Amino acid sequence: MAVTELTHLExxxxxxxxxxxxxxxxxTRCQVLGRPRNANKVLCSVSTxxxxxxxxxQQTDSSKSKRDCYGVFCLTYDLEAEEKTKSWKSLINVAVxxxxxxxxxxxxxxxxxxxxxxxxxxxxxxxxxxxxSFQALEGVAMELEDSLYPLLREVSISIDPYEVFQDAEWxxxxxxxxxxxxxxxxxxxxxxxxxFAEQGKALNVVASRNxxxxxxxxxCNTNALICMKNAPNIPAKNFxxxxxxxxxxxxxxxxxxxxVFYDKVSNVTIWGNHSTTQVPDFLNARINGFPVKDxxxxxxxxxxxxxxxxxxxxxxxxxxxxxxxxASTAVSIVDSIRSLVTPTPNGDWFSTGVYTNGNTYGIAxxxxxxxxxxxxxxxxxxxxxxxxxxxxxxxxxxxxxxxxLAEKRCVAHLTGEGNAxxxxxxxxxxxxxx
Amino acid sequence: MAVTELTHLExxxxxxxxxxxxxxxxxTRCQVLGRPRNANKVLCSVSTxxxxxxxxxQQTDSSKSKRDCYGVFCLTYDLEAEEKTKSWKSLINVAVxxxxxxxxxxxxxxxxxxxxxxxxxxxxxxxxxxxxSFQALEGVAMELEDSLYPLLREVSISIDPYEVFQDAEWxxxxxxxxxxxxxxxxxxxxxxxxxFAEQGKALNVVASRNxxxxxxxxxCNTNALICMKNAPNIPAKNFxxxxxxxxxxxxxxxxxxxxVFYDKVSNVTIWGNHSTTQVPDFLNARINGFPVKDxxxxxxxxxxxxxxxxxxxxxxxxxxxxxxxxASTAVSIVDSIRSLVTPTPNGDWFSTGVYTNGNTYGIAxxxxxxxxxxxxxxxxxxxxxxxxxxxxxxxxxxxxxxxxLAEKRCVAHLTGEGNAxxxxxxxxxxxxxx
Numbered sequence: 001m002a003v004t005e006l007t008h009l010e011x012x013x014x015x016x017x018x019x020x021x022x023x024x025x026x027x028t029r030c031q032v033l034g035r036p037r038n039a040n041k042v043l044c045s046v047s048t049x050x051x052x053x054x055x056x057x058q059q060t061d062s063s064k065s066k067r068d069c070y071g072v073f074c075l076t077y078d079l080e081a082e083e084k085t086k087s088w089k090s091l092i093n094v095a096v097x098x099x100x101x102x103x104x105x106x107x108x109x110x111x112x113x114x115x116x117x118x119x120x121x122x123x124x125x126x127x128x129x130x131x132x133s134f135q136a137l138e139g140v141a142m143e144l145e146d147s148l149y150p151l152l153r154e155v156s157i158s159i160d161p162y163e164v165f166q167d168a169e170w171x172x173x174x175x176x177x178x179x180x181x182x183x184x185x186x187x188x189x190x191x192x193x194x195x196f197a198e199q200g201k202a203l204n205v206v207a208s209r210n211x212x213x214x215x216x217x218x219x220c221n222t223n224a225l226i227c228m229k230n231a232p233n234i235p236a237k238n239f240x241x242x243x244x245x246x247x248x249x250x251x252x253x254x255x256x257x258x259x260v261f262y263d264k265v266s267n268v269t270i271w272g273n274h275s276t277t278q279v280p281d282f283l284n285a286r287i288n289g290f291p292v293k294d295x296x297x298x299x300x301x302x303x304x305x306x307x308x309x310x311x312x313x314x315x316x317x318x319x320x321x322x323x324x325x326x327a328s329t330a331v332s333i334v335d336s337i338r339s340l341v342t343p344t345p346n347g348d349w350f351s352t353g354v355y356t357n358g359n360t361y362g363i364a365x366x367x368x369x370x371x372x373x374x375x376x377x378x379x380x381x382x383x384x385x386x387x388x389x390x391x392x393x394x395x396x397x398x399x400x401x402x403x404x405l406a407e408k409r410c411v412a413h414l415t416g417e418g419n420a421x422x423x424x425x426x427x428x429x430x431x432x433x434x
Numbered sequence: 435m436a437v438t439e440l441t442h443l444e445x446x447x448x449x450x451x452x453x454x455x456x457x458x459x460x461x462t463r464c465q466v467l468g469r470p471r472n473a474n475k476v477l478c479s480v481s482t483x484x485x486x487x488x489x490x491x492q493q494t495d496s497s498k499s500k501r502d503c504y505g506v507f508c509l510t511y512d513l514e515a516e517e518k519t520k521s522w523k524s525l526i527n528v529a530v531x532x533x534x535x536x537x538x539x540x541x542x543x544x545x546x547x548x549x550x551x552x553x554x555x556x557x558x559x560x561x562x563x564x565x566x567s568f569q570a571l572e573g574v575a576m577e578l579e580d581s582l583y584p585l586l587r588e589v590s591i592s593i594d595p596y597e598v599f600q601d602a603e604w605x606x607x608x609x610x611x612x613x614x615x616x617x618x619x620x621x622x623x624x625x626x627x628x629x630f631a632e633q634g635k636a637l638n639v640v641a642s643r644n645x646x647x648x649x650x651x652x653x654c655n656t657n658a659l660i661c662m663k664n665a666p667n668i669p670a671k672n673f674x675x676x677x678x679x680x681x682x683x684x685x686x687x688x689x690x691x692x693x694v695f696y697d698k699v700s701n702v703t704i705w706g707n708h709s710t711t712q713v714p715d716f717l718n719a720r721i722n723g724f725p726v727k728d729x730x731x732x733x734x735x736x737x738x739x740x741x742x743x744x745x746x747x748x749x750x751x752x753x754x755x756x757x758x759x760x761a762s763t764a765v766s767i768v769d770s771i772r773s774l775v776t777p778t779p780n781g782d783w784f785s786t787g788v789y790t791n792g793n794t795y796g797i798a799x800x801x802x803x804x805x806x807x808x809x810x811x812x813x814x815x816x817x818x819x820x821x822x823x824x825x826x827x828x829x830x831x832x833x834x835x836x837x838x839l840a841e842k843r844c845v846a847h848l849t850g851e852g853n854a855x856x857x858x859x860x861x862x863x864x865x866x867x868x
Contacts, residue, residue, distance in 0.1 A: 072686055077695035106540065109761055115549060139755025143762040145686050146679070146747065148696050148769075245580070252506055252579050261511035262582050313580065321573025327543055328577040335582075 068163065070141040073155040079122060091122045091153055093208070095168040097199065098175025098217065099127035099157070100136035102323070106330035107172070112144060112152040116334050117341060124154035128164040128175065161202035168207045172333065173199060173227065176217025185429060186410055186422045189219055193414040196223040200230025207234065212379055214240045214336060216329070218433055220274050221353050221368045222407040228355065228368070229415035237380070241353030243270040243278065243370040244339075245325070245332035246310060250280040253309045254287065258295050264288045269372040269387070270351040272400025273407075275428035278370065279396040280310045284387055303392070314432025324432055343377040349384040350374075359383060363397065367404040403428060502597065504575040507589040513556060525556045525587055527642070529602040531633065532609025532651065533561035533591070534570035536757070540764035541606070546578060546586040550768050551775060558588035562598040562609065595636035602641045606767065607633060607661065610651025619863060620844055620856045623653055627848045630657040634664025641668065646813055648674045648770060650763070652867055654708050655787050655802045656841040662789065662802070663849035671814070675787030677704040677712065677804040678773075679759070679766035680744060684714040687743045688721065692729050698722045703806040703821070704785040706834025707841075709862035712804065713830040714744045718821055737826070748866025758866055777811040783818040784808075793817060797831065801838040837862060 082088055094111055096104055104127075110116055111123060125144070129137035137157045144155050158164050165171060176192045196215065203211060211234055215224040220241040228239040247270050255262040267286045271279035282302045285292040296302060317325050339350040349372040357365045360383060372384035389397070403424075408415070410422035516522055528545055530538055542559060544550055551557060559578070563571035571591045578589050592598050599605060610626045630649065637645060645668055649658040654675040662673040681704045689696040701720045705713035716736045721729040730736060751759050773784040783806040791799045794817060806818035823831070837858075842849070844856040 072690050072696055075689065075693050075695055105761055106543070109540070109765065113549060115547060135754045136756065139751050139757075142747070142751050142754065143759055145696075146683050146759070146762040147765040148682050148685060150697050153695075248582050249580050251582060255509065256506050259509050261509055261587075262506055262579075263584050313576070317573050317576050320569045320576065322570065323573075325577055325580070327539055328580040331543065331581040 068156045068158070070138070070145070070155045070157050072145045073141075073153070077153065079153055082122070087120060089118075089121050091124055092117060092170070093124045093126060093166075093168045094170045094172065095126040095128060095164050095207075096172045096174060097128040097161070097164070098173075100129045100133035100140055101174060102326035103174050103216065103329050103333070105140065106327050107174070107333055108140065108144065109147065109149075110330060110334050112147065112149040114149075114151045116337050119151070122151050122153045124156070125152065126164045126166075126168060127155065127157045128161055129157065129159055130175075131159055134159060161199050162206055165199070165202050165211075166206045168203070168211050170337070171199075171203060171207060171211055171213045172216065172337075173213065173223070174216040174333075176223070179218075179429065184424075185219065185427055186424050189222060189407060189410050189422075190414075190420075192217060192219070192223055193226045193411045196227040197230045197414045200227035203227070204231035204233050207231075209234065210238065210379075212238050212240070212340065214242060214333065215353075216242045216333060218274070218429070219407065221272075221370070221404055222411055224353060224368045225355075225408065226411055226414045229417075236355045236357065239355060239368065240336065241274060241368050241370065242329075242333060242336055243274050243351050243353050244336040245329050246270040246274065246278060246280065246370075247351040248328070248332050248335065249313045250285075250306075250310045253306060253313075254282070254285060254292060254296070257298070257301065257306070258287050258292075260287055266345075266348045267372070268351070269349070269384075270370045271393075271397050272370055273404050273428070274353065274370070274430070275400075275403065276311055276430060277396075277400040277403045277428055278311070278430075279393065279400055280307050281372075281393060282306055283390060283393050284372070312431050314430055316432070318432045339373075340375050340379050340381060341377055342375075344374040348374075352381070354381070360385075361387065361389060361397075362394075364401050364405060367401070367408055369401065369404060502590045502592070504572070504579070504589045504591050506579045507575075507587070511587065513587055516556070521554060522585075523552075523555050525558055526551060526604070527558045527560060527600075527602045528604045528606065529560040529562060529598045529641075530606045530608060531562040531595070531598070532607075534563045534567035534574055535608060536760035537608050537650065537763050537767070539574065540761050541608070541767055542574065542578065543581065543583075544764060544768050546581065546583040548583075548585045550771050553585070556585050556587045558590070559586065560598045560600075560602060561589065561591045562595055563591065563593055564609075565593055568593060595633050596640055599633070599636050599645075600640045602637070602645050604771070605633075605637060605641060605645055605647045606650065606771075607647065607657070608650040608767075610657070613652075613863065618858075619653065619861055620858050623656060623841060623844050623856075624848075624854075626651060626653070626657055627660045627845045630661040631664045631848045634661035637661070638665035638667050641665075643668065644672065644813075646672050646674070646774065648676060648767065649787075650676045650767060652708070652863070653841065655706075655804070655838055656845055658787060658802045659789075659842065660845055660848045663851075670789045670791065673789060673802065674770065675708060675802050675804065676763075676767060676770055677708050677785050677787050678770040679763050680704040680708065680712060680714065680804075681785040682762070682766050682769065683747045684719075684740070684744045687740060687747075688716070688719060688726060688730070691732070691735060691740070692721050692726075694721055700779075700782045701806070702785070703783070703818075704804045705827075705831050706804055707838050707862070708787065708804070708864070709834075709837065710745055710864060711830075711834040711837045711862055712745070712864075713827065713834055714741050715806075715827060716740055717824060717827050718806070746865050748864055750866070752866045773807075774809050774813050774815060775811055776809075778808040782808075786815070788815070794819075795821065795823065795831075796828075798835050798839060801835070801842055803835065803838060 127137055141155050141157055179188050224239045224241040228236050247268050250268050251262050251265040254265045265287050267284050269281040282292045287295040351370050352373055353368045353370040356363050356367050356369045363369050373381040374384050375381045406424055410420055412418050413420045575589050575591055613622050658673045658675040662670050681702050684702050685699040686696050688699050699721055701718050703715040716726045719726040785804050786807055787802045787804040790797050790801050790803045797803050807815040808818050809815045840858055844854055846852050847854045
């Protein structure tokens with residue numbers, strides 16, 4: 001996954017960018033036209049009958065510069081007319097970091113197809129990469145062009161988070177530095193923490209005031225906390241750390257053990273950190289509506305093997321497939337977003353790492369902790385009720401809580417809470433994760 | 435992409451496989467239960483109220499053997515009940531070769547999500563790999579398990595086409611040997627031709643009598659012809675060679691040149707071979723309903739650069755991205771299938787490589803040639819009417835036709851038409867393709 005770097009645009013583009021941003025605030029449909037040599041014209045299509053019958057040919061050599069739009073997505077279109085005739089919603093801005101990586105290579109096409117936000121939701125994809133990955137980012141944009149997705153109306157590529165996060169309504173933060181040889185979790189927390197502090201600052205300044213932020217890059221819980229702390233103008237409730245792949249894997253393992261199809265498994269929670277201290281919860285989980293413990297009569301398996309099976313899945317997959325689980329991670333990101341934009345089925349819930357302040361489960365405040373949540377489908381969530389916590393579950397939750405509190409102490413210099421003090425006891429990276 | 439190899443199952447599984455196949459003929463919902471050591475029990479869920487409230491735990495170590503189902507997909511479920519309660523269609527069997535490759539890694543998740551055949555179409559994915567790629571194939575199946583797609587009801591993995599193609603209603607033939615260093619197109623035709631002859635024979639024996647076959651592995655037109663000739667019991671009309679990525683790229687380039695969004699471009703045909711002799715047709719193409727020539731007043735660009743831009747796209751992408759265009763190829767496979775299972779919009783058409791017998795365009799018979807087609811959405815197609823062919827277009831079509839006739843002579847030993855005689859004049863592989 002790509003590391004983002006703050007690099008400012010050449011001065012010659014600044015006026016264009018600022019104009020573009022200003023016009024977008026008024027919700028017109030605007031596109032920067034022209035090529036790198038003359039990228040200084042902003043054209044807005046606010047009228048509803050602009051489709052021309054003949055068009056003057058343009059110079060169309062593909063842009064190699066870091067501009068706000070890419071290739072065919074720099075062309076004018078009359079989205080307002082389509083919103084009327086097709087009953088489409090207003091364009092949504094989705095920013096994705098690590099956009100040249102393998103997870104994004106699956107996710108971006110899912111976002112563009114309408115699978116995530118619906119077939120009536122036109123989308124602008126704003127892709128954040130690094131200087132090093134910029135050519136690959138262009139390759140991704142070319143493949144998005146060639147896919148002709150009707151809902152995909154804008155694609156822009158950049159290495160500047162202040163540009164990419166402009167007016168973003170969703171920020172999917174996938175990019176993070178992978179762990180190098182001999183690197184401790186504390187080192188990774190520091191290196192990636194700096195990236196997420198920077199991105200938090202950018203979100204705070206330029207993103208939509210109600211932007212939803214989903215952190216995938218590891219260590220994702222504490223990265224989400226850092227990002228949140230650096231974006232005080234955005235509601236803390238809007239920051240998420242991805243634990244949905246763990247939930248999906250847990251559902252599959254329970255289904256396998258019980259001999260039922262996975263759609264019969266519900267109410268599965270992943271508690272805590274996205275690390276080996278995470279707690280896949282079999283106490284509250286249900287199969288065909290019955291408590292798992294009443295269906296799977298094997299306490300030893302539930303208490304020992306189940307968690308291990310969920311946590312070693314990524315490592316097992318790498319052994320088989322030779323690569324990490326990009327496709328199913330992308331699916332779990334889709335699931336995570338859809339759980340927030342569609343109403344949760346009656347009686348069920350989903351797991352996501354969220355800010356603990358005000359939680360009713362007795363979990364320490366001021367960390368990002370995966371918990372069971374429900375949504376009305378408006379992008380927001382509430383914590384699930386009717387959750388049981390017994391001594392066995394409580395003890396395991398406490399262990400993950402202790403780890404996240406320790407991680408927080410490690411990154412105090414990045415959250416504005418003084419000097420960092422790092423005493424992480426052991427390596428808790430999940431097998432197969434970077 | 436993986437090369438398929440004919441390797442028969444161990445004898446101990448044969449009885450199970452045969453039983454399984456027999457029961458499927460009666461359209462019941464059956465699953466082979468048990469693990470490799472005791473994989474000899476076939477359980478059919480034909481009743482509609484079999485959902486148990488408590489279930490005896492099973493041994494669930496993941497199977498490492500080449501069996502007919504994989505992991506969680508080996509479990510019982512009551513699909514007939516769901517077909518009734520959810521108004522789902524009957525399960526469809528989709529076979530995919532080269533299933534451990536990168537194109538499939540995108541395609542399989544699209545198939546499983548319902549994006550291709552619809553949200554009311556439960557699906558069985560039957561994955562064909564090679565001995566070498568078998569572990570990767572297991573990895574793919576694991577990621578499909580973890581994705582919890584409700585419509586995905588069966589996943590099976592095998593290296594035996596006779597097993598994978600059993601009752602297949604769609605066969606998506608992606609696997610082919612990549613061209614090695616110094617290998618001529620003639621060598622590739624022979625090596626891959628043998629694979630497609632073998633797969634044709636298997637389809638002829640075990641597939642659904644109306645199976646639709648889409649060949650992606652190169653050289654795809656002649657591979658499709660070979661496959662068809664080896665499957666005389668399947669209608670010749672059911673065999674397709676993928677030229678949809680070329681069509682999509684052509685649409686994008688016309689949109690870029692005209693300065694319109696790509697959804698305004700219609701009636702684009704790719705004629706001929708999926709090679710550098712292919713003909714992207716600007717004569718019949720339309721932009722906002724107007725002939726392209728009336729919109730783009732640049733004959734030189736249309737006659738020279740346009741084709742070059744379409745054909746060099748794959749090579750340009752590899753330079754940027756470092757990999758071939760797996761994601762957009764998968765999207766074009768989706769487009770190609772959807773064009774056959776949904777009615778073609780009024781006045782438009784799509785390109786697909788099909789058998790030329792009975793064509794009205796004056797193209798030589800008995801080859802697989804990309805032509806403009808329309809569909810009622812029943813899986814079948816008819817050739818488009820109201821197509822103009824001028825001298826310029828005719829001359830280019832003739833060149834691609836000559837190449838395909840020469841390719842056919844190269845593979846006469848594989849189509850049952852005597853001795854091969856190979857006089858291919860030049861290398862016509864598209865840049866960036868293997």
